[in-house]
Amino acid sequence: MNVLALSHSNGIAARISKYLDIPLIRAQRKKFPDGEIYVRIPQALDDTTIIVQSLEYPQSENFIELLECIEAARGLNTQRIITIIPYLAYARQDKRFLEGEPITVKIILKTLESLGVDALITVDIHQERSLKEWLSIPARNVLPYKEIASYFKNKLESPLVLAPDKGALKRAKLVAEQLNTDFDYNEKKRDRITGEVTVLPRKINVENRDIIIVDDIISTGGTITLATKSALENGANKVYVACTHALLINGALDRIFSAGATEVVATDTVKSPISKISVAPTLANALKEFI
Amino acid sequence: MNVLALSHSNGIAARISKYLDIPLIRAQRKKFPDGEIYVRIPQALDDTTIIVQSLEYPQSENFIELLECIEAARGLNTQRIITIIPYLAYARQDKRFLEGEPITVKIILKTLESLGVDALITVDIHQERSLKEWLSIPARNVLPYKEIASYFKNKLESPLVLAPDKGALKRAKLVAEQLNTDFDYNEKKRDRITGEVTVLPRKINVENRDIIIVDDIISTGGTITLATKSALENGANKVYVACTHALLINGALDRIFSAGATEVVATDTVKSPISKISVAPTLANALKEFI
Numbered sequence: 001m002n003v004l005a006l007s008h009s010n011g012i013a014a015r016i017s018k019y020l021d022i023p024l025i026r027a028q029r030k031k032f033p034d035g036e037i038y039v040r041i042p043q044a045l046d047d048t049t050i051i052v053q054s055l056e057y058p059q060s061e062n063f064i065e066l067l068e069c070i071e072a073a074r075g076l077n078t079q080r081i082i083t084i085i086p087y088l089a090y091a092r093q094d095k096r097f098l099e100g101e102p103i104t105v106k107i108i109l110k111t112l113e114s115l116g117v118d119a120l121i122t123v124d125i126h127q128e129r130s131l132k133e134w135l136s137i138p139a140r141n142v143l144p145y146k147e148i149a150s151y152f153k154n155k156l157e158s159p160l161v162l163a164p165d166k167g168a169l170k171r172a173k174l175v176a177e178q179l180n181t182d183f184d185y186n187e188k189k190r191d192r193i194t195g196e197v198t199v200l201p202r203k204i205n206v207e208n209r210d211i212i213i214v215d216d217i218i219s220t221g222g223t224i225t226l227a228t229k230s231a232l233e234n235g236a237n238k239v240y241v242a243c244t245h246a247l248l249i250n251g252a253l254d255r256i257f258s259a260g261a262t263e264v265v266a267t268d269t270v271k272s273p274i275s276k277i278s279v280a281p282t283l284a285n286a287l288k289e290f291i
Numbered sequence: 292m293n294v295l296a297l298s299h300s301n302g303i304a305a306r307i308s309k310y311l312d313i314p315l316i317r318a319q320r321k322k323f324p325d326g327e328i329y330v331r332i333p334q335a336l337d338d339t340t341i342i343v344q345s346l347e348y349p350q351s352e353n354f355i356e357l358l359e360c361i362e363a364a365r366g367l368n369t370q371r372i373i374t375i376i377p378y379l380a381y382a383r384q385d386k387r388f389l390e391g392e393p394i395t396v397k398i399i400l401k402t403l404e405s406l407g408v409d410a411l412i413t414v415d416i417h418q419e420r421s422l423k424e425w426l427s428i429p430a431r432n433v434l435p436y437k438e439i440a441s442y443f444k445n446k447l448e449s450p451l452v453l454a455p456d457k458g459a460l461k462r463a464k465l466v467a468e469q470l471n472t473d474f475d476y477n478e479k480k481r482d483r484i485t486g487e488v489t490v491l492p493r494k495i496n497v498e499n500r501d502i503i504i505v506d507d508i509i510s511t512g513g514t515i516t517l518a519t520k521s522a523l524e525n526g527a528n529k530v531y532v533a534c535t536h537a538l539l540i541n542g543a544l545d546r547i548f549s550a551g552a553t554e555v556v557a558t559d560t561v562k563s564p565i566s567k568i569s570v571a572p573t574l575a576n577a578l579k580e581f582i
Contacts, residue, residue, distance in 0.1 A: 033510075033541055034348065034380075034510060034538050034540050035348045035349060035350055035351070036350060036381055036395070037351065038384075039392070040389060040391045040392045041391035042391055043391070057325065057326040058326055058351075059325075059326055059327060060326070060328065060349075060351040060354070060355045061352075063351070063355065064351045064354065064398075067393075067398050067402070068393040068395060068398060069393070070393075071393035071394060071395075071397060071398050072391055072392055072393040075387055075390075075391070075392070075393065075394070089325075089327060090327055096366055098331060099366075099367070100331045100333055100334070100363055100366070100367060101329075101330070101331045101363055101366070102358075102359040102360070102361075102362035102363040102366065103362060103366070104327070104359060104362075106362060107355075107359060107406065110405065110406065111358070111402050111405065111406070114401065114402065114405035115398065115401070115402070219324070219325060247325050249324045249325050250324055
């Protein structure tokens with residue numbers, strides 16, 4: 001068995017290699033002057049090959065690199081390819097929101113399967129049902145919310161876990177269960193006089209609570225910024241923010257911090273200055289079911 | 292029937308639409324702030340859809356855009372998708388030159404077929420056999436050398452068509468036949484005293500001839516520059532350069548012109564300042580066999 005690190009494994013391949021005592025191979029990768037991506041696996045492979053590549057930015061090139069590595073591994077006659085994609089790009093377009101749009105997650109998943117991937121493990125995919133919908137190979141979606149909860153354990157006073165919207169409630173619940181505390185999701189409220197929009201928990205008062213806002217992705221951070229500001233204005237003690245995938249586009253971090261957040265943390269599925277929590281142990285555990 | 296222009300159709304889709312009197316649709320395309328490519332086909336499709344996209348730079352993104360468009364077209368229930376790829380990137384790695392490398396042309400072709408392309412037309416692919424090797428759908432490789440020859444007709448005195456190496460000889464032959472003149476390919480010659488390398492035709496003297504150097508791709512232009520310099524030093528009258536795909540990397544054009552070339556021309560499979568010859572009429576002709 002081998003673990004293959006591609007250019008955007010973010011150290012996860014090496015950590016898995018260490019946890020499970022599987023030899024690590026680093027794939028060679030370069031970009032030709034015309035822009036084409038070149039990949040080479042520099043040594044022979046065992047029966048089972050685990051390939052690790054995040055589809056963080058530049059996601060289109062990273063996807064091509066992954067496809068090349070899968071084809072190269074097939075060429076080296078490995079018998080079984082398990083692909084680990086810590087961040088699976090193009091997963092948010094999981095249906096046709098408008099007619100004439102593609103289902104991009106279908107393209108990513110079907111292409112991987114058609115090139116010969118035998119099993120897939122990903123982290124906190126936008127909709128877990130996408131895996132069942134578009135893959136016939138075994139696939140597993142692991143969640144890092146236990147690790148995120150551990151990060152905050154004994155750090156907070158009277159913590160309240162908040163989902164910025166109803167879609168993230170399941171995620172907030174997982175963190176809350178680990179911290180033995182309550183959770184809720186935000187609803188939009190509009191001030192009748194000023195017209196100002198605030199977001200506040202549906203049922204629970206934030207006053208004097210330490211808030212943890214939990215979501216799968218921080219993109220531009222708009223929703224998180226509003227949630228942070230609203231919680232503090234309504235008497236929350238401190239606001240912490242946690243997510244799995246820190247895309248952090250267009251100054252997201254500055255926006256969130258200037259709204260008053262005390263700390264913002266994420267996992268290492270995407271490289272960022274707040275990627276403090278590694279998903280490698282969780283992924284190593286999930287891998288055990290496959291090997 | 293519809294012709295769909297993607298972001299890198301280079302005007303070819305619109306020209307085909309005009310020649311064959313098929314309605315043109317321009318796909319919507321944008322890049323999300325996180326780098327993901329978004330595509331939408333803005334209207335209903337007829338039974339047969341012809342999609343045009345060059346895989347010029349940025350080739351990895353352009354490939355994803357093409358895959359998205361194919362999936363979107365399938366979603367609109369078109370019955371048959373014919374894909375025209377004027378420049379097919381990743382085609383030069385058509386075998387495993389070193390162990391552990393992928394066959395990239397296989398990845399591109401197999402992915403297109405697995406997503407539901409029914410027929411493929413491309414222009415001057417590096418090795419025509421790649422199409423037979425990796426596709427089971429109908430595929431056609433068209434060559435633009437008649438059009439290239441027409442461009443030079445009555446412009447040159449005593450023309451001699453030269454391939455910069457043996458691999459391009461077939462291409463030089465096609466141009467020479469149209470111009471009713473002779474052709475040859477260059478061989479490397481090393482001066483016994485100075486050690487200087489020159490390249491000269493195997494059999495034919497270049498003296499007082501107008502030379503046309505013909506190749507499929509101009510990348511960095513190194514080979515072409517040497518061929519231009521050698522021909523002029525050995526008494527050629529003028530040197531013209533023609534290729535299908537003008538990638539023109541790292542100052543290629545300045546290198547070739549400063550070696551003394553009179554003119555450098557290419558087709559519009561790749562956008563460039565020398566893309567003076569359109570492959571659209573040739574592609575429209577080839578399409579007739581499929582529709």
